[in-house]
Amino acid sequence: MTKGVSVLATMWCIAGATAMAQIQKADTLKLHEDNADFTFTESQLDEDLDASQAVASVVAKNDLFLNQVGFRFSPMRFRVRALDNMYSQTYMNGLRLNDTELGRFNYASIGGMNDATRNKEGVDAYDYTTFGLVGPGGGQSLNTRASQFAQGRKISLSATNRNYYGRAMYTHATGLMANGWAFAGSVGYRGATEGVIEGTFYNSAAYFLAAEKRFGNNHALSLVTYGSPTERAQQGASTEEAYWLANSHYYNPNWGYQNGEKRNSRVVETFSPTTILTWDWENDAHTSRLTSNLGFAYNQYSGTALGWNGNAYDPRPDYYKNLPSGVGDVWDRNSEHYVGKEQFLLDQWQSLYERWTSNKANRQVNWDKMYHINRQNEAAGGEALYYQERRHNDQLVGAFSSTLNHTFNKNHKIAMGVNLNHTHGMHYKTMADLLGGTRYTDIDKFAAKDYGSKSLEAQNDLRNPNRQIKVGDRFGYDYNIDVNKADLWSNYQYTGGYSQVIVAGHIDGTTIERDGQMENGRYRNNSYGKSGMAKFLGGGGKLTLAFTPTRNHRLSLSANVLSQAPLARNAFVAARTQNNFINNLTNEDHIGFDLSYAFRFGRVVGKVSGYHTQITNQVKQTAYYNDQQSTFTYLTMSNISKAHYGVEAALEIQATTNLSFSMLASVGDALYNNNPYAQVSYEGMNPAELAKLNSVKNPVTKQPMPMRVIAKGMREDSTPLTALSAGVKYSYKGWFFEASANYYDRVYVGFSPYRRLNSTYATDGHFYLPTGVSPSGLPVFEPTLAQLENEGGILFSNDGFEMASYAAAQEKFKGGVMFDASIGRYIRLRGGKSLSINLSFQNIGNNTNLRTGGYEQNRSDFYYKESGGSYSKGEGKAYKFSKNSKYYYANAFNFFLNIGFKF
Amino acid sequence: MNKIFSIIFGATLAFSMASCMDSHDEPNTDNFLITAKQIGEPNTTIYGVKEKFKTPISTNNTFEQVKEDIIFEGVVVGNDVSGNLYQTIVIRHIGSTPEATDDQCIQVGIKHTILYPYFALGQRIRVNLKGLYVGNYSRTPKVGQPYYTSSGNLRLGPMLLEKVATNIQLIGKPNSEAPELTPRDFTTSEGEQWLRDSNNRNYLNSPMLAKVSGLIKEVQGSEKDNPATGALSGRKEPLPKIFAPEVLYDAGYAVDRTLLLKSNNSSITIRTSTQNDIAFLPIPADTHTYTGIMSYYSNWQMQMRSVNDIK
Structure with a gap:
């Protein structure tokens, strides 16, 4: 045993050294210099794309497509049917774990406990489920009851060159003991002092404990508790110009040197300790099973960001005014302000180019400068102008569920259940670091510009005016959102000789309420206290008719209708400052159809599906810092109508007992098919100005028109709408080899609703009358x-x-191929011990030009002129915002080595 | 029991490894600079610069690039501490007798907000003009680099911060008692007479640190309760009147008020940018003294540096 551990530790060290070697390799990537776009940037507070959340999540073992698609296409953040993760549900031991405010399951909550959460069941949207309701994206159920773990111990050691470099997990399970008890536990750690992206780090521990007691033949009580405290520094998206100047598609603008050490401005801390108590009852005949859960979670999520006050210069290194293309037009040679036409513009361009390329520190956050300014300003009697804030999104969650499964006979079975969830969301920010300063007053910098720093409107909390903020204090905003959710559901399955029928239905109720903890100076009457409760009644049904003429062929037709409450995160006009709900806040509706054919012809197994889902009345809010208006902005679209449709196929050919080939395809579309209503709120802006920005007039009748986003034809972003794969698998004497070539295309940039507002069109001169x-x-x-x-x-x-x-064109990224491969060996040792080794490589061709996602900047290309209260288009800006989006790139060549030792 | 201990031990180990990575020592910024360490010895004065570049300085909105090492010194007498001056500092010749020929000021434009921590009032600086441009912006002599305005006009604008790193040097520490911070006094009848004299309205007297006294016309008599309407915003200003309500902004994002000088037969313009602390100050109805950077366009116009410039 000691020897085995030593061997493992040695191998881990070797793997770690390999990983370190990869750091150097990734750091010196050379890009093609012809990729010389010129762009500039704007912050987008809604971004969190470096977290591995936007990927296909459901793995259904009995579905040839879903079984493979998640892993195969994950490097490109593929989402099945381009659906958000909020449309698939994750359960643990029967308790639904999706966040009721955001709709999604937080995968980070079970990070580092892979061996403890390996036992899972996945279903697609129309499958019969035994554990609970699932949405259009399907669902999965993790079974973490202690008795379900095989008796024994396991050590897993991993090395990689991704967000983290090393992972270690130790799992121990007793199995079900003679006294009716079973225990299982797992601990893990993942870390990197610097990840593959420069300036990032990863620091995550994990624990998992499970205990179960069987009472007789019919009852079992199970207790599971787990958590994964994690601290990680983020990568930021940037523009092609910044990537070009930094000579890397992995340039990270979030970090800079402080005292010569790297410091990241965006550090996320998460910890979601969760406890689930489960009571299982089963009758003697094993035909009825009742599972009831009581769960509690304290979800803590916070992330830092730089803040600045007054007229302080934007500290982000890739702020557009810092970029060479900021001095003049670099796009249009015929432009009057084309950089090449004027020597002084060219000189300035060159000066900034040299600044960016001469020294790495010049293109990163300048921490020392912020400290210097704060100290100088305080010495002159002022206060901190720069600071680092921590934005908290915490939740206390209490949940109950009960599920009854009953099998009438071999042809009929039914499952039904109830879910109750109360989520108390707490949203606020605290002062993380005053960056050398000691004083800071809690007033709103944007309102201070509009109303004056001494005005009531500038106060973030009138109940504590001019409060002096120290590190750790809450400031800026502080509000709670309470969500109550209850649903009743059932599904029934009939299985006949040649047919199968699945019918499902549910009804649910949701309430949403905001409770402001601060009285905001701009919203004195509707910021402090409760907003009142918005109530939504939802429900839906599904029907699947399947025809199975032989065991090798199954043809199924499914349909579903669904009406569900909007998400709490989208429900308020400006949740940080006021209680008002958005206009047109209604249930979101879905109608979907799916036709599938699964087959086996000799050695060929396959599945082909066609699907169509129509979503209507969707609400979506984006929140971002708006450079144009110099304020934090909420833009909410409502009455969104979208269609997701396409074809999925999976094929597997078993050529020999050792050799098989597989093919996988997902070709679809996911687009807006209307122009949704829009509502804009700028924090700190006076009501008159806000009303003006929320209005648009018909150019002929001068009558007000509804404000809309011209979005028809826009596509879901940051997921390949075309993903094709061909793979081969070979196994020989315990070894296995896999390789695949994966082609991705039709990844679209996240479109800016702001740039497509009809009010923006009006001012940009995009309203046209017949000539x-x-x-x-x-x-x-x-x-x-x-x-x-x-x-x-x-x-x-x-x-x-x-x-x-007409909606302004949405950028489609260039497609590309990625090659992946893996090799593994399973070694059965004496005494029931075993060793498994798996080494996988992603992006073997080191394709560093594949964009996984990105977003447009929310700015116009034109200055606005105001006259008599009306805005019109002015001069074109030197920067062409429409040509300069921010992008994320797929990881360069990377590997993952995993060694598991069971003993 | 040993098994449970082993898990607890492992958990403790894992958590101890997960101690905070995001902790950093505070930097020492005593020697932090955005300016050059050494740019050479002065070889001229502000007056010398104005004379040498008389043509681009005196012809409205023109400028010329300097090809040689022309180095001069001055003391910062105006900066952006309130935000009323934007991307601008004003420096004044050192050690001359007030109102002497060489008692000259010049604007230096720098493309950066929050200049005042680097260029505090009373800070002595040295400027090498090589590679920079000298000219004027709306008739105010200036050092900077050209740019296109939001109206598409080519103007002498601020220099990039990169030029500050090569062309400007700080000399010593700021001296808030520097004699150059004493404004030229136009509160007397002789001073007002000087302002009225059209012979004085030239580039050699612009800009300057000045002090004037009088009443602001917009809050006298019936005008006090008569809100003006912004030509651009189309909206009326709020009452009581403040120096620069946003609704009255003009193309330069500022608001002009008229200061009736004490002799009551001449006036100057008090020009205040919107969105800074001076902008929101209620306009005093009685006689006050105003200090700031004075320049001449179609009339004398003053921009105060901070709320402390009103006495």
Whole structure:
């Protein structure tokens, strides 16, 4: 045993050394210099794309497609059917774990306990489920009861060159003992002092404890508790220009040197200690099983960000004014302000270029500068101008569920249940670091500009005006959101000789309420205290008809309807400052169809599916720092209508007993098919200005028009809508080899609703009236169709009728191929011990040009001129925001070595 | 029991490994600089610069690039401490007799907000003009680099911070008692007479640190309760009147008020940017003394540096 551990430790060290070698390799990536786009940036507070959340999550073992797709396409953050993770549900021992505010399951909550959560069952959206309701994205159930762990111990050691470099897990399980008790426990650690992305680190522990006691033949009581305290530094998206200047698609603008040491400005801390108590009852005949759960979780999520006050200069290194392209137009050679036309522009461009390329520190956060300014300003009687804040999103969750499964006979079975969930969300920020300062007053910097720093409006909390903030104090905003959710569900399955019928239905109720803990100076009457409760009644049903003429062929047709409450995170106009619910806040509705054919022809197994889902009345809010208005902004779209449709296919050919080939394909679309309503709120802005920015007038009748986002034709972003894969698997004497070639295409950038607001179109001059009449009597417009499809626009008739609208083009990224491979060996040792080794490689071709996602900047390309209270388009800005989005790239070549020793 | 201990031991080990990685020592910033360490010895004065570049300085909105090492010194007498001056510091010749020919000021534009921690009032600085541009912005003599305004006009704007790192040097520490911080006094009848004299309205007297006294016209008599309407915003200003309500902003994002000088037969303009602490100050109805950076365009115009410039 001691020897075995020594061997493992040695191997881990070797693997770690290999990982370190990879650091150097990744750090010196050379990019093609012809990839010389010029862009600039804006912060987007909603971003968290470096967290591994936006990937296919459901692994259904009995589904050839779902079984493979998650792992195979995960490097490109593939989402099945382009659906958000909120549409799939995760259960543990029968208790639903999805966050009721955000809708998603937080995978980080079980990070580092892979060996403890390996026992799971996945289902697709239409499968019969024994554990609970699942959404259009399917669901999974983790079974972590102590008795389900095989008796023994396991050590897993891993090395990789991704977010972290090393992982160690130790799991111990007693199995079900003669006295009716079973215990299981697991501890783990993942870490890297610096991850593969420069300036990031990863520091995560994990614990898992389970105890179970069987009472007679019919009852069992199980207690599970786990948590994974994690601290990690984030990667930030940046523009192509910044990547080009840094000579790496993995440039990370979030970090900088402090005292010569690297410090990241965006550090996330998460910890979600969770406890689940489960009572299982089963009748003697094993035909009925009742599972009841009581769960409690304290979810803590916080992330830091830089803050700055007054007129302090934006400290982000890739702030657009710091970039060479900020000095003049670099896109249009015919432009009057083209950089190449004017020597002084070229000189300035060169000066900034040299600044970016001469020294790495110049393109990173300058911590010392912020400390210096704070100290100087305090010495002159002022207070800290720069600081680091920590934004907290915590939750106390109490949940109950009870599920009854009953099998009538071999043809009929039913499952039904109830779920109750109360979530108390706590949202606030604290002062993380005053960066050398000692004084800070809690007023709103944006409101201070609008109303004056001495005004009531500038106060973040009128109940504690001008409060002096120290490190650790709450400031800025502080509110709670309470969500109550209850649902009743059931599904029934009939299995006949040649057919199968599955019917499911549910009804649910949701309440959402905000409770402000601060009285905001801009919203004196509706920021402190309770908002009142918004109530939603939802429900839905599913039907699957399957025809199974032989055991080797199954044809199924499924349909579902669903009406569900909007998410609490989207429900408020500006949740940080006020109690108002958004307009048009209603249930989101789905109608979906799915036709699947699963088959086996000799050595060929396959499945082909076609699907169509129509989503209506969806609400979506984006929150970001708006450089244009110099304020934090919420933009909410409501009444969104979207269609997701496409084809999925999986094929496996068992050529020999040792050799098999597989193919996987997902080709679909996911697009907006209407122009949703829009509502904008700028924190700190006075109501008159806000009303003006929320209005748009018909260019002919001058009557108000509903504010909308011209989004028709826009696609779901940051997931490949085309993903194809061909793989081969070979096994020989305990060894196995796998290799796959994966092609990804049709990944779209996240579109900016702000740039497509009809009010933005109005000011940008994209409202068009007829300039004449064609010979056939049709109105003629000045812009060409290509221009409209590129820049966007709305065509009006002479009497003000809206004839057509065009959304500005959404960037589609270039497709590409990624090669992955793995090799493994399972060694059975004496005494029931075993050793498993697996080494996998991703992106063997080191394709560093594959974009996994990104987003457009929420700014116009034009200055606005105001006259008599109306805005119109002014001069074009030097920066072309429309051409400069921020991107994330797929990881460069990376590996994962895992060694497991069971004893 | 040993098994349970082994798990607890493992958990303790894992948690001890997970101690905070995000902790950092505070940096020593005593020697932090955004400016150059050494740019050479002065070889001219502000007056010398104005004379040498008389043509670009005196022709409205023109400028010229300097090709040689021209180095001069001055003391910072105006900065952006309140935000009223934007991306601008004003420096004044050192050691000359007030109102002497060489008692000259010049604007230095720097493309950065929050300049005042680096360029506090009373800070002596040295500027090498090589590679920079000298000219004027709306007739105010200035050092900087060209840029296109949001209206598309080519103007002499601020220099990039990169130029500060090579062309500007701090000399010593700021001296808040520096004699150069004493404004030229125009509160007397002789001073007002000087302002009225059209011969004085030239580039050699602009900009300057000045002090004037009088009443602000917009809050006298019936005008006090008569809100003006912003030409751009189309909205009326709030009452009681403040120096620069946002609704009255003009193309330069500022608001002009008229200061009636004590002699009551001449006036100057008090120009205040919106969105800073001075902007929100209620306008005093009685006579006050105003200090700030004075320049001449179509009339004398003053920009105060901070709320302390009103006495």
